[in-house]
Amino acid sequence: MTAETIARIVEARFVCGESNADRELDYAFASDLMSDVLTLTQENVLFITGLVAPQTIRTAMISDIHTILVVRGKTLPRTIVELAEENDLTVMTSSFSMYRASGELYKAGLSPVF
C-alpha cells in the first residue's frame, strides 16, 4: 500500500515528502513509545504516532522508517518538519484518533508487524 493510498483512507494531509508518496508500505505499527518502535526489525513500516517531538523523527530514522502518520490532528513545529525533510521522510497528519486510523488501515489490508 502506498503512502498516497494511506493518506486517502485516513484523510491525511502531507506535511513533507509528498514526492515520495508512492513508496510502498508493507506493515504499520502504532505507538507513542519510541523504545517500542526501536524493537522492530521489519522494513517498509508505516509508523503511526501521536507524539510530536524531534525524537519521533530520529526514532524513525534509526529504525529505517520512511513514512510517518501523525494522528489526533497534531501539528508539527517547523524545526521538526525540517528535520524530517533533511532525512527524506514522508510525514502526514490526520485528525483521526490512533485507534480509528489503525482500524481503517487494518481494514484496508495493511498488515500489523506482529
Added chain:
Amino acid sequence: MSTLPISTDDSPTFLTELIFRLKVKDAMTREVITARRTDPLRDLQLLMREHQISGIPIVEGPRLLGIVSMDDVIRALDEGRIDEPAGDHMSRQVIVLEDDMPLSFGISSMDKYRFGRFPVLSKEKQLVGIITSRDILVALLVEFNREAERLEDDIPSRPTDDSYRREYRVRKYDFELAGKPTSDIKKRLKEAGLHPKLIRRVAVASYELEMNQVVHSEGGTIAVRLNPQQVEIIAIDNGPGIPDVEQALEEGYSTATEWVRSLGFGAGMGLPNARRVSDDFEISTGSHGTSVRCRFALPEHQTEEDSHATQ
C-alpha cells in the same frame, strides 16, 4: 514538546549546554510577591506598581490557586470591579514550570505561550519561585561568563590508533539534540559499507544509551569504534549510577518522570533494547557513573577468519 528559538544543532556547544545544564530553579526569583484570593484587586494593583511587576500568583499557604496579570487588573478597572476579591478575577489555568526542569524548558515555554512570567512549583506542587525572561537572561549571562573561562582550558583529545573512533558529548535533558550522535554514527557506518541490518542494531543500541544519558544521567559521552573485527558503542556518563542494574535490565522497569514519559521515552526499555541487539553487552555502574559497552561482530570478518583457519 515546544522548540527552542535557537537551533541547538548550529549553536555553540557551551551555549546549548548551559540551557540544558541550568535548571529553572537556578534562574528563578525565590522571593515571590503573592496575594490571597480574598485580597481586593486594588491591593494587587498597588503591589504591581510598587514592585514593578506585571503578574501576581494567588496562593493559599504554599499552594498556587491562580494568577492575576496586569491585564486582569486593567479589565477590572474598566468594568469598575477593582474592589472585588482577586479570586474572582484570577486565571485558574496557569502554565507552570517545575523547579527541576532544565532552563531550556523555561525558554521554550516563554517562546510558546508568550506570558511574561511563569510560577515555578516544586515536586510537591508548592510554589517556590517565579521566572521571567529577565531572570533567564541574567542567569545565562552569569553562567556564560563562567563557562567561557572554563572553555579556554578545554582541549579535546584525539585518538591515536588506526581504527575509526569518534566520541560525542551527550547533555542531560537535551531532548532537542538527542539522537543526533546516533544519526552521525549511522551515516558513518553506512559509508563504511556495513550491512543495513547490522547498522540498524548498532543504531538502536546507541540511541537507547544516548537517551538513557539524556534522561537519567548528568551527561556523558557516546563513542563509536570501528575496526575490521567489530563495531563498539561505548557509553560513559558522569553519574549518578544505577542503584539496581538487574532491575534496570528488566523490560518495563522505569524510574523516568512523567514529563520524560510525555516525550515518548522512559518506558523501561532502554537497557533491555540495547542488550537485545548487541552480540556482547557489558555494564558497570557506581556513584561516579555508568559505563556500557555494546559489541557487534562484523560477519565479513568472521568469514575471513574462518577461511584463515582452514588454510
